Amino acid sequence: MSFFRVGISALVLGVSLAAAPLGAQATPLDPVNTVQIAGAPKAPTTGELTKNHASVLALVSRAEPLSPANYTPKDLRSVSGTSLELRQEAATALEKLLQAARADSQSLSALSAYRSYDRQKVLFNGYVASYGTDYAMRISAEAGTSEHQLGLAADVGLSSGYCNLKSCFGETEGGKWLAANAEKFGFIVRYPSDGEKVTGYKYEPWHLRYIGVEHAKAMNASGAGTFEDYHAALLKASKVKTPSASDIKAQRESLLVLRFLPPYRDWSIGYDFAR
Ligand SMILES: [Zn+2]
Known part of the structure; x- marks a missing residue:
């Protein structure tokens, strides 16, 4: 991939090239300028990308905590056959993903999905007690900073339990199937093996984040290493005014x-x- 290619496929995002001469200024040091977004049907607005936790493109991280911290999504429902909850759209997508896995002879199960602020607090404090704060921060989110609280994230593992919530899951046949097929159902593997510097989290091949089919495919095709990079590229494009x-x-x-x-x-x- 050339670092000098035009940063964002402005035409695809419906942004006039005349208003977005990004290529000339692209530098190898700016990861956002190397992200090539194609295939997304509609350029999101700045409002959809920031401060709107109900958007499927909402970015939540240690640097972008939920506000209010005890935010609860409105349309949670049970994921069929489990005691877990996700937002309506993500629940349907996860059910389809698990069905498709079964059809491909992969036995995958949802291990965790929506977690409330209080539940996340108990979990994080447990990790701190077991491993100390520094390591706990690498593997778990403090309450109010977890994507699970958005109702758009799910942890998936082998039904056998082998390598569940461990990086070796990524090497299993089921883990490989998940990495290759998640985008078809609107999910991305949110914490990739080389993403810790950006995401703040170790590799989590089991943690899926729902962003919708078009954006999941567009992100994987874009060269964005992480959702942070993809989100930043979308945000940058959303701020370029299209002249009427x-x-x-x-x-x-x-x-x-x-x-x-x-x-x-x-x-x-x-x-x-x-x-
Ligand atoms: Zn997770």
Whole structure:
């Protein structure tokens, strides 16, 4: 992958290239500029990406805690055949994923899904007691910073229990099936093996995050190493204003005026907007 390619496929996101000359400024140091987003049907708004926990694209992490900290999603429901809950859309997607796994002779089970603030607090404190704070922070989220509290994350493992919630799950046939097929159902493997510097968490091949089919596929195809990178690229694109037809007409008219007003006419030379 070239680091110098245009950062975001602006046309695909419905953003005018004239308003988004990102390629020229792309630097190898900016991961957002290497993310190539294609196939997403609709560019999300800035509002859908920030401060809206009900959006399937909501980013929740240690750096982006839930507000209020005890946020509870509105449309939780049981995942069929389990005592676990997810938001409606994610529950349906997980049921389809588990069915498809069975059809492919993989016996996978949902191990954990929605967790309330209070439940997360008990879990995190348990890890701190067992492993100390530093290690607990690498493997578990403090209450109010967990994606599980969004109702859009699920931990999946082998029904046999082998390697459950361990990195070796990623090497099992079921773990490989999950990594290869999750996107078809709108899930991403949220904490990849090389993502700890960005996500703050160790590799979790079992932790799935629902972001919708189009975005899951677009993210995996984009070169974004983590959801943080993908989210940042979407956010950057959402802030690029697409000029309306009337904006373009007004700019063109103002340039025509300048052109016929000496001695300022040279100002328009090299400005290609009016061509
Ligand atoms: Zn998890």
